[in-house]
Amino acid sequence: MNRIAIFGAGVMGAQIAALFAAAGFDVDLLDVNEAAATAGKDRLRKLRPSPLYAAADLDAIRPGALAGPLPKADWYLEAIVEDLAVKKQLMARIEAEGDPNAIVSTNTSSLSVRAIAEGRSAGFQSRFVGTHFFNPPRYLPLVEVIPLGDATAAERVLTHRLGKRAVLAKDSPGFIANRIGGAAIAAVLAAVEATGTDLDEADAITGTPLGRSRSGTFRTLDLVGLDTMQRIHPDLPPWIAEMIRRGWVGEKAGQGFYKRQDGEILVIDPKTLEYRPRRRVRITRDLTQLAYDNAFAWACLAPVLRFAAASIPEAADTPQQVDDAMRWGYGWSLGPFEVWDRIGFKRAAERMRAEGGSLPPLAESVGGRTFAEVFPRKRDPRELDIAAAPAVWETSDADLRDLGDGVACLHLHPDHDAIGPATIAAMRRAAADVGGSPRWQALVLLGASAERFSVGANLQLMLLAAEEEDWKEAERHIAAFQDANMGLRHLDRPVVAALAGMALGGGCEICLHADRIQAAAESYIGLVELGAGLIPAGGGLKELVRRANGNPRRIALALETAGQAKVSESARGAREIGYLSPADAISLDGGHRLADAKDTALLLAEAGYAPPRVDETFAVLGRDGRAALLLAVQEMRWAGRISEHDATLGTALANVLAGGDLPPGSRVRAQHVLDLEREAFLRLLGTPLTQARMKHLLSTGRPLRN
Ligand code: NAI
Secondary structure (H helix, E strand, O other), rough: OEEEEOOOOOHHHHHHHHHHHHHOOOEEEEEEHHHHHHHHHHHHHOOOOOOOOHHHHHHHHEEEEEEOOOOHHHEEOOOOOOOHHHHHHHHHHHHHHOOOOOOEEEEEOOOHHHHHOOOOOHHHHOOOEEEEEEOOOOOOEEEEEEOOOOHHHHHHHHHHHHOOOOOOOOOOOOOOOHHHHHHHHHHHHHHHHHOOOOHHHHHHHHHHHHOOOOOOHOOOOOHHHHHHHHHHHOOHHHHHHHHHOOOOOOOHHHHHOOOEEEEEEEEEEEEEEEEEOOOOOOEEEEEEEHHHHHHHHHHHHHHHHHHHHHHOOOOOHHHHHHHHHHHHOOOOOOOOHHHHHHHOOOHHHHHHHHOOOOHHHHHOOOOOOOOOOOOOOOOOOOOHHHHHOOOEEOOOOOEEEEEEOEEEEEEOOHHHHOOOOOHHHHHHHHHHHHHOOOOOOOEEEEOOOEEEEEEEHHHHHHHHHOOOOOHHHHHHHHHHHHHHHHHHHHOOOOOOEEEEEEOOOHHHHHHHOOOOOOOEEEEEEEEHHHHOOOOOOOOOHHHHHHOOOHHHHHHHHHHHHHHHOOOOHHHHHHOOOOOOOOEEEEEHHHHHHHHHHHHHHHHHHOOOOOOOOOOEEOOOOOOHHHHHHHHHHHHHHHHOOHHHHHHHHHHHHHHHHOOOOOOOOEEEEEEHHHHHHHHHHHHHHHHHHHHHHHHHHHHOOOOOOO
């Protein structure tokens, strides 16, 4: 299966086209005319966050006009206007002119899948399926699959080739996620009305504390657009209808429930429709306490729990499908049934009965147990749960766990995901234990979470050493980190880093020392030390120099990427800028990265793994190449594109990347480049401009350009 024709190059069609292109499909993207299709394709370049894993995917998307002959395809996917008659007409045409064996699917969000295929032959209907993506489709893994005929082929492509999470849904209004999500919004609006809760407080509660997406309800609606919401919820409270009338429809209009003014965020008052400064509201992280003690929180939760229970079996067959749909399509951390179990099934059920009579039959059937007990969840065997793996040892910053089959996993989870001395000690201990026992065949490295592998070295500590002018202490830290990374590289067992989310600075350097990286498609990797006024000194530059092996083009690329503290926008982007090697692999479904890393580690072990030699040498550019790099840095300075301190940093970087002041054609050992890294790092650490950058980064989270 390699060709897909997508109808509708709008918000969804174009972004879905990008996903299929990334999966290796040839994509025909069709709209009312070619100009509309081309415009849809062009929007992919501009949209942020980017819907593209790699810009090259655009080459696989061919814009076209619907008026022409239908292209041949293995799959026809419809994402045109939400209009039943128009969609039915298109289906008639696909039946008449399209490939007779192709999958046909619709991305409708509110129409009946059956109704769209009505009037078509039984053969057509047996190939017809609803495939409902969520916006933005690259970042929300859910696709609701609504089978009319046989949906297995479509589901397979979605999960295996696009890395999406498929949830089977029934052909009922709103399917699963929008149905529950809509009820959740309705409950929040009613609760605001009933309790007079301010919108900033409502968002603080209905975000992370209730197990929903971080931005909360109203901030999310600003992003979606109030006009869009109105199409799903025609009967909005009068004050929101008035906002829409005034054009205050959210982010795209410059104002909605929130607006930005003179760098300050303001929030609207529903009673007066006037804006006032947003307040920071502190909310307990204890979900149970919040649910029962906060009247607003309870008013937001209870109707949704009730409604979710009532949606089975009409919208879904199992509680798990509902929970999965909300996590993967709405970014909730807990689905409604998980919330209900978490806050105590019985206690919540009793309060709901007391307030509003009997519960939906599904909830009544739970009796004195929990949803999880009555409806056991099926686990995805490719999604390993690190917390469930037996611990060999645990420390504050990391633990070593047994993944089975002789594979150990070092799970790094330091404070703030930043690497400190205890993290480094754990890395060395893991290497010693795994290398020292026949029990282990391989080591997998796992970062803190799906959002962050690690955000780098603990800057606070370095700054402290610098302020106390304790250079010995600073040097000890760096040397220990270099040694820990080298210990992984030369361990006589294969080491595979399972990476997802951010791997910045030192986090990136750890991964560069693994034999292989198994990166989630959503990986944001970069040596960002220059933003802190430093250069990478944990062996990251040494790895780039070693891999370049004297190739000037690769060294120039390393200077550019590290010099600009570039971070990849995806795993594929990391390959383009040289942080992932061709041998490193990508897990399209990031949740599978640990299982994939384990498999890779075992394959390497079984193939007869031998670590790289400690005395290995590699070519460096030396003097002449260094001159060219230094010139490039100076040219940027002369052109006024970088500051004086940037030029100092660039010069230090260039010197290390060239392998220092050596005759051309020289070969060096790793330690030579590590020494260069460390010396340059310490020199920079002593400068006031670097210390100012570090302070600024620590206090604001943003780099200072001085
Ligand atoms: P859109 O308005 O951005 O794009 C629709 C595209 O269809 C436009 O490019 C338009 O030129 C084209 N079109 C209009 N009439 C047509 C016709 N007669 N034949 C062929 N193409 C025609 O809409 P959007 O948001 O991309 O929605 C498309 C579908 O996806 C709808 O069914 C919608 O319900 C569904 N959907 C939308 C989501 C969203 O968040 N926007 C999420 C999930 C599903």
